[in-house]
Amino acid sequence: MKQIKVIGLLLGCSLLLNVALSPLAGQAATTTYHVSKLKATKHRDYYVPSHAYHHVSWYLGLHGKKATLTKAASLTKATRTTYTSVKQLKLKRGKKTTTLLGVRTSSKATVVWINKSYLRIGKNPNRIRATRTAKGHYQQHGNALDWFNPKHFKTLRNADYYVTTYPFARSSDYQASAYQKTVTTIKAVAGNHLADFKTLAYLPITMKTSGDYSNPQSVVMTPHGQGMYIMQTTHSYATTGRVVYYDLAALKAYGITHDHMARLRRASHDKAVNKLTATDRAILKHVKIGPQFKTGHGQSLAYNPHNHQLWFIGHGGKHANLQQLSKKALKPIKKISFKLNSKISMGSVLTFDNHGTAYFYSSAPKVGSAPKGSVKLFAGKIGKTTVRFHLVMQGLRYSPGTIAQAMSYNPQRNQLYLVSNGSITSLPVNHLGHLKSSAIESTMFQTTREFEGLSFTTNGGAYLLVNRGAEVLKATTNNF
Known part of the structure; x- marks a missing residue:
């Protein structure tokens, strides 16, 4: 019984390590990288600009010097989201190094990882909020229509x-x-x-x-x-x-x-x-x-x-x-x-x-x-x-x-x-x-x-x- 479990783990690792697609394309379910650098960052606001909506965010799994990325969600779901950064990670695969930011929407939210090049500093300009300009009158800021392709x-x-x-x-x-x-x-x-x-x-x-x-x-x-x-x-x-x-x-x-x-x-x-x-x-x-x-x-x-x-x-x-x-x-x-x-x-x-x-x-x-x-x-x-x-x-x-x-x-x-x-x-x-x-x-x-x-x-x-x-x-x- 123990022998079967060991074989299963080895097979699982073998499959995991041989996924060849990059998270930049957002096509792989799980991809493994070599961890180059992981550090905490200052809390800073970020948002996803519209040209990056076709990419995805990732969940991170750390295994010593190895890291696995599993798709979390399409960034089309983040069209109004403001993220706060908590960590930064550099991953290496072959000769290519990618910098990811660990971000979350609130202090209790799960951290997801997004390629730093897909993010812009600042609060999301598409977030919806309103100011009261007179009794019973509210001026909305941020487009009322959700982004669509x-x-x-x-x-x-x-x-x-x-x-x-x-x-x-x-x-x-x-x-x-x-x-x-x-x-x-x-x-x-x-x-x-x-x-x-x-x-x-x-x-x-x-x-x-x-x-x-x-x-x-x-x-x-x-x-x-x-x-x-x-x-x-x-x-x-x-x-x-x-x-x-x-x-x-x-x-x-x-x-x-x-x-x-x-x-x-x-x-x-x-x-x-x-x-x-x-x-x-x-x-x-x-x-x-x-x-x-x-x-x-x-x-x-x-x-x-x-x-x-x-x-x-x-x-x-x-x-x-x-x-x-x-x-x-x-x-x-x-x-x-x-x-x-x-x-x-x-x-x-x-x-x-x-x-x-x-x-x-x-x-x-x-x-x-x-x-x-x-x-x-x-x-x-x-x-x-x-x-x-x-x-x-x-x-x-x-x-x-x-x-x-x-x-x-x-x-x-x-x-x-x-x-x-x-x-x-x-x-x-x-x-x-x-x-x-x-x-x-x-x-x-x-x-x-x-x-x-x-x-x-x-x-x-x-x-x-x-x-x-x-x-x-x-x-x-x-x-x-």
Whole structure:
């Protein structure tokens, strides 16, 4: 029995000593070197620059004058890490000497060894931190978007239900009368997941001055459909607006969703011209109007089912911000300013899944060899003072349309929805990054209306916000 153990040890040593690959290439599982010099170093901060991400870190095993290196991790996992040096080691193999630094991320962390030439002195500039610049306002330092290798980005060739830009037009009923009394239907005419939408409620157009409520930009239904939040801007190209909360459970008693569909719109108009009736006053008690503030485009109001918060993109682009909205005061109570990176801008749509993961999509960024106009999905988290996103490394060849109008999440089906004018595409959250074309659902509608927002209740009810005139429609199925 002892003889077998000795033979095994000798065989193991023989295999270990004959590995010929260098840790500089990061290809060998275990490599053995001659120890030239090992010493403690002053504690100093280091980070890995992007050109060295394709290398690896190592675990060290010392055996007298011999040292073995076993791969620890790819340095792509250290894109935001600041290491502290604790030891320095010189290893010799043939005529070549390599200097490694023993580094760790904290006093309790395991020491890993990295080729010194792959490190730069200083704290990692990509580390995320924030400074408070005003009450409730935080300025983030460090890119919000995680590093990625664009060569690894792939696009799935999904079915093409792309709808090009069309001239927006009023619904025929609205053209005939602002006080619509009957249901409008937006019909699905193509795709692999069809559902029509029928009017739930006609929203106010005028509250104080003519047309001041005619530009709804996004909708959030409460989880059980008892109420809805509408973010609207003061006019078509404005970046100021407000949020209005409609207590649907109470308003339905006045027939605004069935027998008296014109009542809500008429009540708001009567208020504007100082001709309120008793019924008007009763109806408007269930409409809560928030203060005016800078909404940005306004098309991104989203509900986070994990922490029950409302958030929106106050400003997209390279210098972006995300803001939390008070459900009670209907105004912003927190603002986090950030940039994704120097090349990719924040999108203009937002949604959250049940775990609190935030998503946006855009067809604008150029990523690797992905075709122009293909969909790029981004996922991340909004923290207390910072935000962080990563690119999902699989996109879609075809977006639903020219303009990203909204994004939504269906908690019943665990699906994400990409909304453009006249077309909606959905995809399963569980398969992000490794989607198959058969999992992509698309719906094309026969309409010239402008799609503004989409929201779901916990039972899968789908609610579509459109304009000209402003109304919310509900899908004819809870399986949309």
